[in-house]
Amino acid sequence: MEWLVLLHVLSAIIGLGPAYAFPLLLRPTTSVEEMERSLRQVARLELFPKISGTLAVLSGIVLFWIGSYGSLLQLWIGGTLVLYILIEVLIVGFLAPALKKLQAALSSPDARTRPEAPAPLAAMYAKVRNLHLWATVLGTIIFILMILKPH
Numbered sequence: 001m002e003w004l005v006l007l008h009v010l011s012a013i014i015g016l017g018p019a020y021a022f023p024l025l026l027r028p029t030t031s032v033e034e035m036e037r038s039l040r041q042v043a044r045l046e047l048f049p050k051i052s053g054t055l056a057v058l059s060g061i062v063l064f065w066i067g068s069y070g071s072l073l074q075l076w077i078g079g080t081l082v083l084y085i086l087i088e089v090l091i092v093g094f095l096a097p098a099l100k101k102l103q104a105a106l107s108s109p110d111a112r113t114r115p116e117a118p119a120p121l122a123a124m125y126a127k128v129r130n131l132h133l134w135a136t137v138l139g140t141i142i143f144i145l146m147i148l149k150p151h
Helices: 002-016 018-025 032-045 047-066 075-106 119-148
Strands: none
Touching: 002 018, 002 047, 002 119, 018 032, 018 047, 018 119, 032 047, 032 075, 032 119, 047 075, 075 119
16 A cells, blocks of 8 residues: 555656646746747646646545545545546636637737737736646645645
């Protein structure tokens, strides 16, 4: 079981670690070129949360199932699951569509002819950045619950 705990912790760190850089990589800008560059950097790093984050969740479920961690209704276990679901809803339901809309707007001929992004484009970029920031905040709360294990 110790190897499974090690796998769980390492996959959580490796999976979520790069996600903490997303809001920093998506720094405020009005340049279309800078927006595109930042989005490309984030896209390269998204592989880590997708693979290792999933492994962390799966190993956590196995740990709970084979271990003696008590009731699923404990704050640290139930709260973590609820927060994880919220993160997934945030990413799949809000971030992915906003990002798709932003990428389409960035590739439009109108955006390409301007060095500065039009206000609606800048607002879409800010929304994507803020959604990443909220996912990071919720992920931090998960780490806190996992470490402190409040009842």
